Amino acid sequence: xxxxxxxxxxxxxxxxxxxxxxxxxxxxxxxxxxxxxxxxxxxxxxxxxxxxxxxxxxxxxxxxxxxxxxxxxxxxxxxxxxxxxxxxxxxxxxxxxxxxxxxxxxxxxxxxxxxxxxxxxxxxxxxxxxxxxxxxxxxxxxxxxxxxxxxxxxxxxxxxxxxxxxxxxxxxxxxxxxxxxxxxxxxxxxxxxxxxxxxxxxxxxxxxxxxxxxxxxxxxxxxxxxxxxxxxxxxxxxxxxxxxxxxxxxxxxxxxxxxx
Amino acid sequence: xxxxxxxxxxxxxxxxxxxxxxxxxxxxxxxxxxxxxxxxxxxxxxxxxxxxxxxxxxxxxxxxxxxxxxxxxxxxxxxxxxxxxxxxxxxxxxxxxxxxxxxxxxxxxxxxxxxxxxxxxxxxxxxxxxxxxxxxxxxxxxxxxxxxxxxxxxxxxxxxxxxxxxxxxxxxxxxxxxxxxxxxxxxxxxxxxxxxxxxxxxxxxxxxxxxxxxxxxxxxxxxxxxxxxxxxxxxxxxxxxxxxxxxxxxxxxxxxxxxxxxxxxxxx
Ligand SMILES: Nc1ncnc2c1ncn2[C@@H]1O[C@H](COP(=O)(O)OP(=O)(O)OP(=O)(O)O)[C@@H](O)[C@H]1O
Ligand SMILES: [Mg+2]
Numbered sequence: 001x002x003x004x005x006x007x008x009x010x011x012x013x014x015x016x017x018x019x020x021x022x023x024x025x026x027x028x029x030x031x032x033x034x035x036x037x038x039x040x041x042x043x044x045x046x047x048x049x050x051x052x053x054x055x056x057x058x059x060x061x062x063x064x065x066x067x068x069x070x071x072x073x074x075x076x077x078x079x080x081x082x083x084x085x086x087x088x089x090x091x092x093x094x095x096x097x098x099x100x101x102x103x104x105x106x107x108x109x110x111x112x113x114x115x116x117x118x119x120x121x122x123x124x125x126x127x128x129x130x131x132x133x134x135x136x137x138x139x140x141x142x143x144x145x146x147x148x149x150x151x152x153x154x155x156x157x158x159x160x161x162x163x164x165x166x167x168x169x170x171x172x173x174x175x176x177x178x179x180x181x182x183x184x185x186x187x188x189x190x191x192x193x194x195x196x197x198x199x200x201x202x203x204x205x206x207x208x209x210x211x212x213x214x215x216x217x218x219x220x221x222x223x224x225x226x227x228x229x230x231x232x233x234x235x236x237x238x239x240x241x242x243x244x245x246x247x248x249x250x251x252x253x254x255x256x257x258x259x260x
Numbered sequence: 261x262x263x264x265x266x267x268x269x270x271x272x273x274x275x276x277x278x279x280x281x282x283x284x285x286x287x288x289x290x291x292x293x294x295x296x297x298x299x300x301x302x303x304x305x306x307x308x309x310x311x312x313x314x315x316x317x318x319x320x321x322x323x324x325x326x327x328x329x330x331x332x333x334x335x336x337x338x339x340x341x342x343x344x345x346x347x348x349x350x351x352x353x354x355x356x357x358x359x360x361x362x363x364x365x366x367x368x369x370x371x372x373x374x375x376x377x378x379x380x381x382x383x384x385x386x387x388x389x390x391x392x393x394x395x396x397x398x399x400x401x402x403x404x405x406x407x408x409x410x411x412x413x414x415x416x417x418x419x420x421x422x423x424x425x426x427x428x429x430x431x432x433x434x435x436x437x438x439x440x441x442x443x444x445x446x447x448x449x450x451x452x453x454x455x456x457x458x459x460x461x462x463x464x465x466x467x468x469x470x471x472x473x474x475x476x477x478x479x480x481x482x483x484x485x486x487x488x489x490x491x492x493x494x495x496x497x498x499x500x501x502x503x504x505x506x507x508x509x510x511x512x513x514x515x516x517x518x519x520x521x522x523x524x525x526x527x528x
Contacts, residue, residue, distance in 0.1 A: 155343060
């Protein structure tokens, strides 16, 4: 309810300012104009123009799919790898001692900083983008996994042990389910850093996807196209977060909704 | 041959730091197979520490504990423990919690659920079998923990104040239920409590510990036929005996604490 009102107010104000001619509509087009741009996408985004400059297919839907595919692939890979490496680091002391210092050093490097390397290593395309997302998720989540494992309530572990659990059973039957909620929460936060990194990668090198639309808009001095791209990035990002929350509730069925 | 024997055991927590804390000091006793031993003592005297050493979760700093003449080197499927705090896994339903120990042994789902249901019924939780722990009250959770330990069918039951969270009625029902199980199966039970009536009602023998650090104050045999009548002379006699012992210990514990605090403030 407030949500709609807030959005309507924002758009209304924007329309008003542009209608009154206070700003240059070439640079800051009103919403109805750039949304109408969707119908022109064949003209502006068609391969004919795109090919020469970027070699990609720029129809809007393919752009969304391309970006989503990268983000989701990178996130899933990063999540699984982080739990695997974090779990191993706790299970095999030596492995942890050897890997964790390096991971701790690499973790603070922003995913965006990895973009040049990714493009050099994987070339222009999905590989580079997925790699950037993966990096953005993997290091931080590995550290979070180790931290969460060390903080598992000792009572759960002792309970499992007196019920006859072996070390491996404690790991898979108790520690893993106990840390999943924490990790999901951290994943959701890091996910946005990864989402932004993918968009940045699409702007600077991987010349397809949503980020590239915004860039093409700038290169052609088409502000409408730029804003259309930005609006779609906002909407898709929001929908992803909603989806994430749904997933979280599904995975954490055993928690009351207030505890999530 | 004694089922469990503790030979001059001491336990110091954090022994290698400046916060070393002597919890158990030079305790020796043994428990016969099929015996019901109750441990009482003032809060903080090391009852839980002692029990977790017998379970094999912790190890004495000095001395040794033997189970059927073998030194205890870790947890075992012969001994299960019920903790002072309810410890159900929140991600499992009540019935899966109760059947957890069986599932570790690879017993099929149908069979372990059947067995779990039997114990859930006995602790009055059959209706809640498919709910999750956060939907249960504290007392219900603790009863599920009891069902979980019993479901495993171990020879030794270590129980750390298992009935403390229950109301008087339920508590008494559970005491009767525990005695039935014990008499029916010949399990060895070591049972920690604060509750003097509970000790007299249940025990073959009662081990009384001193306030921190826990030493042996007395080992008393309660030689009364069961079921015991709380209003009988014998009951009264034992109750008074334990109250006297414990009162002096609790007083001593408090005095020591006050003295320590006085010294602390003086140093500051
Ligand atoms: N995991 C631990 N690490 C360090 N010190 C501990 C630990 N557990 C217990 N202690 C210390 O050992 C002493 C005995 O504690 P314990 O929990 O065994 O007492 P208790 O007799 O069970 O008390 P209560 O009746 O209140 O449960 C206390 O001084 C406590 O601070
Ligand atoms: Mg205790």
